[in-house]
Amino acid sequence: MQHQLTDIGERMIVALDFSTLDEVKKCIEPLQGHIRYVKVGMELAYAEGPAIVSFLKEKGLKVFLDLKVHDIPNTAKGAMKSLARLGADMVNVHAAGGVAMMAAAREGLEQGTAAGAARPLLIGVTMLTSTGMQTMNQELAIPGAVEDVVVHYALMTKQAGLDGVVASPLEVPMIKKAAGDAFVTVTPGIRPLGADQGDQTRITTPEQAFRLGSDYLVIGRAITGAKDPVGVWQSIVAAVEKDRS
């Protein structure tokens, strides 16, 4: 998927990691007119329930509902059938649940999507961007290089009929080479120059992420935790445009 400069706004997903609707309103109000796509994670979804998706959709925003379903195939299928009714544009599962689980999730999503409505994109999470090689090798007991495991998970995800994966931008070139350019890559672990790395391990700047071929960037605290979120948003867009010119 070749991104156009005009698409930058729709390709940068702002992670709304808050626990109340008031915090969400306070965050998005000044960003309205700039941002086009937001992410609702577990913190917000568990606190505010499904109504948060319709609230954001009514504001004209696209919604990635990041609940990372990971269970036995039958349960994952049922979860996706229910999630399909909420109106999100993108949902996800953990690829570590395996091909059968991911295929069942896709079936559930298709069954739950209303006739005539677009099915949300279904994305598999590969290795969390907070996980480094040492953690993966020693704690998770998965040998090898992170990139190789991510590509393996991406191929499993493709085999199950999903639309793409969550990974670090660092792995995008290898994923695209193995799974094809149309296979969607959604990449957290984004840190503008000088931003605090926090708990993320496999990071790049927004410019690097686009240069590496990421289709969607997920950016949370660098924007939502800033004193001037609109200023940070505008400086990211400017840096990406400069890098592409």
Ligand SMILES: O=c1ccn([C@@H]2O[C@H](COP(=O)(O)O)[C@@H](O)[C@H]2O)c(=O)[nH]1
């Ligand atoms: O591998 C993953 C999967 C999901 N995330 C989510 O993305 C955002 C990143 O937020 P930052 O504040 O920009 O670090 C967050 O909601 C995570 O749950 C991820 O980081 N890595």
